[in-house]
Amino acid sequence: MKLKKLNNMQVFNKEQRRALEDGQEIYNEFVKEIKKACSGDYSKLLKKNFAFTSMPGLTKTTTIKKYLDESKVNYIEITGKKSMRDFLYQLCFTIETYKPNIKKPLIVFIDDCEFIFKDNDTMNIFKVGIGKQKRFTYSNDAAIIGTKKLPMPMQKAILKNRLKDSEGFSFSSENVHFILASNNKFPTEEEARAKEAKSSGPTTEKMISKAAIGDRLNTWHIDFKTWEEQWGYVANQILNNPYFGDGEFKFTLSERQQMIKFTWDNFSKLKSKSFRAYEGLAQDMLENPDLYLDKWNSSKHLDISYSKK
Numbered sequence: 001m002k003l004k005k006l007n008n009m010q011v012f013n014k015e016q017r018r019a020l021e022d023g024q025e026i027y028n029e030f031v032k033e034i035k036k037a038c039s040g041d042y043s044k045l046l047k048k049n050f051a052f053t054s055m056p057g058l059t060k061t062t063t064i065k066k067y068l069d070e071s072k073v074n075y076i077e078i079t080g081k082k083s084m085r086d087f088l089y090q091l092c093f094t095i096e097t098y099k100p101n102i103k104k105p106l107i108v109f110i111d112d113c114e115f116i117f118k119d120n121d122t123m124n125i126f127k128v129g130i131g132k133q134k135r136f137t138y139s140n141d142a143a144i145i146g147t148k149k150l151p152m153p154m155q156k157a158i159l160k161n162r163l164k165d166s167e168g169f170s171f172s173s174e175n176v177h178f179i180l181a182s183n184n185k186f187p188t189e190e191e192a193r194a195k196e197a198k199s200s201g202p203t204t205e206k207m208i209s210k211a212a213i214g215d216r217l218n219t220w221h222i223d224f225k226t227w228e229e230q231w232g233y234v235a236n237q238i239l240n241n242p243y244f245g246d247g248e249f250k251f252t253l254s255e256r257q258q259m260i261k262f263t264w265d266n267f268s269k270l271k272s273k274s275f276r277a278y279e280g281l282a283q284d285m286l287e288n289p290d291l292y293l294d295k296w297n298s299s300k301h302l303d304i305s306y307s308k309k
Contacts, residue, residue: 011257015228016264020239023232026222033220034064037179040073040107047218049130051180054222057274058233060181061111068109068179074098075107083115084122085146088138089154092171096157100175111181116213123209129173130216139168178217185221186214231267234275235260244282251282262296269302277301 012020030052037050052060068075076094081087091108100106110116116126129136144167147155161171187195192211195204224230238260242250251259259281263270270277284295295301 011261016261019228019232019264020236021232022229023234024236026224026229026233027237030220030222031063031067033218034067035071037218038064038067038071038073038107040071040105040177042177045218047216049178049180049217051182051186051214051217051219052221053182053185053219055274056183057272057276058222059237059275060222064109064111064179064181068107073107074100074104075109077109077111078113079111081113081115084118084125085138085140085143087113087115088125088136088169089147089150089158091136091173092161092169093154093157095171095173095176096160097153102175105175105177107177107179109179109181113180114182114184116180117184117206117210120205120209123206123213127209127213127216130178130213134173134176135170136173137163137168137170139163139166139170141167143168180217185223186217186219187211189215227267230273231264234273234278235263237275238278244279249282249286251285255285266302269304271301271303 033050034052036045037052042048052064054060065077076098078087078090078094081090087110094108095106098104098106116122125136125138144158144162147158150158158169161169163170187207187210189208189211192204192208195207222233224233238256239253242252242256244251259278262281263273263277267273272280280301281292281296284292284300288295298304
């Protein structure tokens, strides 16, 4: 596969060019799946919810949001929630506000909400909500009491869906589709059952529950077989995008090539091997235009071990 918009390839050796090509191929497949999830057209898909997982710092969130914005679909982002209760407060209010239907479904992008996988109870709530029943139910003594601290519109949405026989609430997720971004890969049911065959206990039960959620989603995990693929995945995007800091700062091709070659030469020692590594290198270029190489080669970016004489 030829690299898209890749100029001055002569500055890279054969091994580096191959790594860049492999990295771009992985990225292209990732983007293809994200576009499918963000299109809102699931007419030919048996599963209509999605999860994208990888190590931190591979721009899952920004890429998903980019294509959600471009697709012009009806979507809302829920991020940074610390409990299932708070998540369901916002989700219930959102569904009551948007009133999704078959002609105007709603996509909910869930990011940085690892509480979902906290225990079997939270996972079961989520599993039912995205499953065939399409209903989220939160039955807890603190569920209704907690609404007193909410803004009035949200409080009304929760109370409208209050359970009759308990201090909880329940609402439909019909015509709602979910896209999750997570740093943790979903285990397969085969992996979970193999774990169960070897040992039982809370950890195994959680693994089985998480596998059951993954089985209800179209899952896509960015996996690297070699360090060269990981390097190429990030490096080719840096090479093709001159902007850093939300587009505020532009770096020349030669500056970006220098960053890329530095990360190749020092990959095993880099403290960060994601986009954050390049952000740090770019920041040093801005702040120390004459001394940035000293900064790059310091313990700020490299894991340097010193032996005692």
